[in-house]
Amino acid sequence: MIDTVNPIIAPENLIYAKSEVLLDNIMHYCPGCSHGVVNKLIAEVIEDMGIQQTTIGIAPVGCAVFAYNYLDIDWQEASHGRAPAVATGVKRLLPDTFVFSYQGDGDLAAIGTAETIHACNRGENIVMVFVNNGIYGMTGGQMAPTTLPGMQSSTCPFGREASRDGHPLKITELLAQLPGTSYVTRQAVHTAASVRKTKKALRLAFENQKLNKGTSVIEVVATCSSGWKMTPVQANKWMEENMFAYYPLGDMKNE
Amino acid sequence: MRNIDKIVNDMAKARGAVVVDSVICKGCGLCVEACPTNTLQLAAEVNDKGYNYSYMAAPELCIGCANCGAVCPDSCIAVYRAKA
Ligand SMILES: Cc1ncc(C[n+]2csc(CCOP(=O)(O)OP(=O)(O)O)c2C)c(N)n1
Numbered sequence: 520m521i522d523t524v525n526p527i528i529a530p531e532n533l534i535y536a537k538s539e540v541l542l543d544n545i546m547h548y549c550p551g552c553s554h555g556v557v558n559k560l561i562a563e564v565i566e567d568m569g570i571q572q573t574t575i576g577i578a579p580v581g582c583a584v585f586a587y588n589y590l591d592i593d594w595q596e597a598s599h600g601r602a603p604a605v606a607t608g609v610k611r612l613l614p615d616t617f618v619f620s621y622q623g624d625g626d627l628a629a630i631g632t633a634e635t636i637h638a639c640n641r642g643e644n645i646v647m648v649f650v651n652n653g654i655y656g657m658t659g660g661q662m663a664p665t666t667l668p669g670m671q672s673s674t675c676p677f678g679r680e681a682s683r684d685g686h687p688l689k690i691t692e693l694l695a696q697l698p699g700t701s702y703v704t705r706q707a708v709h710t711a712a713s714v715r716k717t718k719k720a721l722r723l724a725f726e727n728q729k730l731n732k733g734t735s736v737i738e739v740v741a742t743c744s745s746g747w748k749m750t751p752v753q754a755n756k757w758m759e760e761n762m763f764a765y766y767p768l769g770d771m772k773n774e
Numbered sequence: 775m776r777n778i779d780k781i782v783n784d785m786a787k788a789r790g791a792v793v794v795d796s797v798i799c800k801g802c803g804l805c806v807e808a809c810p811t812n813t814l815q816l817a818a819e820v821n822d823k824g825y826n827y828s829y830m831a832a833p834e835l836c837i838g839c840a841n842c843g844a845v846c847p848d849s850c851i852a853v854y855r856a857k858a
């Protein structure tokens with residue numbers, strides 16, 4: 520084995536490794552799934568801030584339903600779309616904890632739209648992580664409110680058509696309009712540079728919570744290579760070429 | 775076949791190295807794509823789950839930038855960088 524004779528592989532040279540906040544359970548996500556990267560980044564931020572004992576995650580219904588098997592923190596599972604409401608209750612009862620919700624686009628922008636908007640409008644002092652892969656991943660790739668015009672899914676196999684299926688919902692832009700939100704940003708995790716930016720955004724969101732600044736919303740434009748029926752590398756490329764035009768990256772609000 | 779002297783010699787030039795947990799790796803290829811130096815490749819062999827795991831095909835090229843680690847969804851890459 521070449522690795523075993525490589526002198527660079529020594530503890531003093533270690534610069535990057537799996538976060539200690541991540542458990543050893545192997546993630547159930549499909550190969551290349553953006554959820555794995557976002558889960559990991561949250562773990563890294565919690566580790567860097569030293570808040571493992573005081574952070575409570577609210578897990579969604581969707582592919583990230585098992586996030587509680589991966590991050591070694593306290594969790595509460597919410598029913599479909601209700602994570603912001605559950606997060607509200609947890610944060611109000613335990614104001615000294617860090618509370619974040621983690622949701623897909625079907626969860627946050629379809630069935631949970633009311634909870635999402637009202638939590639942000641109340642300015643709940645929570646972090647909302649929103650992983651937007653443009654479809655319902657877990658249940659087989661159905662059209663979501665976020666599905667792009669012309670994008671194929673199992674329930675619009677010939678592509679979404681606005682006259683029949685409505686328009687893609689830019690819910691993050693909508694949330695940025697609400698006075699309760701203090702930090703609203705859209706990021707991605709398809710390149711090393713974008714991963715590092717998303718980590719910074721998550722860090723800022725958790726720091727905001729420490730300062731009682733209101734709701735921070737971090738959207739991550741993501742891939743679902745299984746649902747999109749592409750390889751993970753193709754899915755990243757497709758996302759760059761199609762999703763970013765409709766869902767441009769960057770801060771919408773930072774107060 | 776590269777001879778061992780050449781490997782050791784090349785290794786002296788490398789500034790970084792990675793260790794991929796080939797048991798956990800799902801062969802998604804995102805690290806291969808993210809590597810600026812073409813150090814990584816997916817193996818022709820598969821692991822127990824049937825995935826063509828990632829490995830350092832050209833260890834002498836690694837600069838220890840950690841791009842591969844950053845994009846890996848399954849946190850199976852540890853990155854080492856030699857002190858200058
Ligand atoms: C009340 C209720 N309605 C419907 C479902 C079925 N269901 C499970 S996951 C899901 C969609 C999840 O999609 P998304 O939130 O985009 O997450 P992803 O899997 O893409 O990460 C649906 C409709 C459910 N579990 N509960």
Ligand code: SF4
Pocket residue numbers: 547548549551552553554582652656657742743744745746
């Ligand atoms: S179905 Fe899509 S969102 Fe769900 S784990 Fe697989 S790739 Fe990820």
Ligand code: SF4
Pocket residue numbers: 790791792808809810811812813814835836837838839840841842843853
């Ligand atoms: S550390 Fe950088 S150069 Fe080395 S394998 Fe990873 S991406 Fe490639």
Ligand code: SF4
Pocket residue numbers: 551794798799800801802803804805806827828845846847848849850851
């Ligand atoms: S990114 Fe991670 S899971 Fe994907 S091939 Fe590379 S090491 Fe394996």
